[in-house]
Amino acid sequence: MFFFQKAFFFLLLAGCWLMSSINCQPTYNYHYCLDQSEETPSTSFQSNLSVLLDSLSSKASQNNSFYNDTSNGIYGLFLCRGDVNNSICQSCVSYATQDITSRCPSNRTATIGFDECMLRYSNTNFFGVEQTSPELLAWNTIGNTTSPNEANFGALALMNGLIDEALGTDMLFKAGNRPVGKESEVRYGLVQCTRDINTTSCSNCLGQLMNDANQCCQQKQGWRILAPSCNIRYENYLFFQKPPVPPSPQPVPAAPKPPPDNGKAPA
Numbered sequence: 001m002f003f004f005q006k007a008f009f010f011l012l013l014a015g016c017w018l019m020s021s022i023n024c025q026p027t028y029n030y031h032y033c034l035d036q037s038e039e040t041p042s043t044s045f046q047s048n049l050s051v052l053l054d055s056l057s058s059k060a061s062q063n064n065s066f067y068n069d070t071s072n073g074i075y076g077l078f079l080c081r082g083d084v085n086n087s088i089c090q091s092c093v094s095y096a097t098q099d100i101t102s103r104c105p106s107n108r109t110a111t112i113g114f115d116e117c118m119l120r121y122s123n124t125n126f127f128g129v130e131q132t133s134p135e136l137l138a139w140n141t142i143g144n145t146t147s148p149n150e151a152n153f154g155a156l157a158l159m160n161g162l163i164d165e166a167l168g169t170d171m172l173f174k175a176g177n178r179p180v181g182k183e184s185e186v187r188y189g190l191v192q193c194t195r196d197i198n199t200t201s202c203s204n205c206l207g208q209l210m211n212d213a214n215q216c217c218q219q220k221q222g223w224r225i226l227a228p229s230c231n232i233r234y235e236n237y238l239f240f241q242k243p244p245v246p247p248s249p250q251p252v253p254a255a256p257k258p259p260p261d262n263g264k265a266p267a
Contacts, residue, residue, distance in 0.1 A: 082173030154180025
């Protein structure tokens, strides 16, 4: 029953997840159009939604990786993946604000997700409320790491470690890697929460997604689970941006030595 209770299933296509240029269209993952109205939304709702989406897009252009705002009873937020740069974040959010209205033209609640960012809005205040539904599960179908009934302890160790580290950061985000298996192959993981929820809610959200991963995806080479308040991803290839290596400190030049004192008095 676990699989049939989920909203959507998608197959991962290796190599298609990372946007190679800020000029590229962001990599679409999913959208949910909820609270379908039989009537066309009123002019005031559409106007308030437009104001809200413009505000979110503007905040993304001001080097914000997360922002939530409201406009006359409509609540919205965006979250960029914690490793992407400001230009990619801005481009993704700008695209999302346009795409979500075309995909969900008559809905009062909607969410759209890309590899690089996620955006959602609703006429119900969801700020600070931990949500794991609707949920998207996706996995790589090329090969398994273990038998279907055998836990992938390398994945568990990596992901649980990243969750612990993410909870100690202001961004509620962490990406990293570790060697697993006898051949010391490297595996990569990422965890993130929206920053409108607190640390306890983030921990609960990521914990729920890990429980779901244990049921669906433990033997898979790669997988991801995306929810409104948090997301997790595990792969056998590098899919996130590594932080830039800080420059090596420049050596401090030695102070010039004073001239030798020959003991002679000045003339």
